[in-house]
Amino acid sequence: MSFEESLKKLEEMSAKIKDSSTTLEEAVACYEEGIRCYEACSEILKNAEQKIEVFSR
16 A cells, blocks of 8 residues: 555545444554554655665765
């Protein structure tokens, strides 16, 4: 999944958690999915930062 796709999914999960019609079970599932998306985004950014550092030397 690309950074943009992961970020969009993370935003969707956040909105769903905030929705008052979301059940507790759904909110927990959204939270878990959001954590996976956050970790994917963080990994992509970390890799990009490392590449930038290599090219900047």
